[in-house]
Amino acid sequence: MNTTIPGPDGRPRCRWCAAAPEFFAYHDREWGFPVSDDRRLFEKLSLESFQSGLSWRTILAKRENFRKAFHGFDFDHVAQFDEADIARLLQDAGIIRHRGKIEAVINNARRAQELIAQEGSLAAYIWRHEPDPADPGTPQTASTSATSVALSKDLKKRGWKFVGPTTVYAFMQAMGLINDHAEGCAVRAEVEAARTAFERPKA
Incomplete structure (x- = not known):
């Protein structure tokens, strides 16, 4: 199966962008960049926890409303x-x-x-769970991975909720812990370059 589709500029993009026109901007500017x-x-x-059982299009359309409702997600x-x-x-x-x-x-x-008090930052903790680059990885059609299962399990052990393996895997894809852009996607190389230059946070 072809894993890419032509984007607005004619260059190939990941096939999931076809689901909604607004996905192209999100895909090109955010998804997968560390x-x-x-x-x-x-x-x-x-x-991602709000998306559980829903489509990302629904959440993306309401993202600014979520940011306002939760004070910019200032935890x-x-x-x-x-x-x-x-x-x-x-009532919102x-x-x-x-x-x-x-x-x-x-x-x-x-x-x-609590986690930041223990680990120094949320980023240091999250990036400690970056998969080994030597691992073969998982196909873009996957919804979980061994790493997402492990991270989900540890977060739940720490008392987090709505952080199942599928939710965590989607989070890892989006936040750049893995480069899940399809082979042939025009943005894949950009994400890989960003991941190479990215300084991993330390505790």
Whole structure:
């Protein structure tokens, strides 16, 4: 099966971009490029947990609303949310009004604070789980990997919620821990160059 499609400029892109026109910009500018900013990492984990059972298109369309509702995913701020905040969010039509997922983000903000106290930064902890480049990797059609299973298990052990192996794998793809752009995708080489130049965060 062909794993690429022509993009707006005629160059090949990963086939999943065909699902929605707005995917091209996200694919070209964000997906797979390495991230070391704690707040962006927390945001992506949170949005992936909201996506569970839904499409990424739904979440991407509401991303700015999520950012406003959760104060830019400042986990120190979100960790202070209480029942009044939950009630407010459940009335916010701009986001996904799912009590369990909202409560999970608040819980995970508190767990992020604990993890940072132990590890120095969320980025240092996350990037410690980058797969070995020598590993053969997984096909783009995969939804989990041995590494995502291990990271999911460790996060759950630390008290995080809505961080199953599939959620974690999508997070790893998006945040650049693996380069899952299809062979032949015009952006694959750009992502690989960014990953090569990227300075891995240390505790």
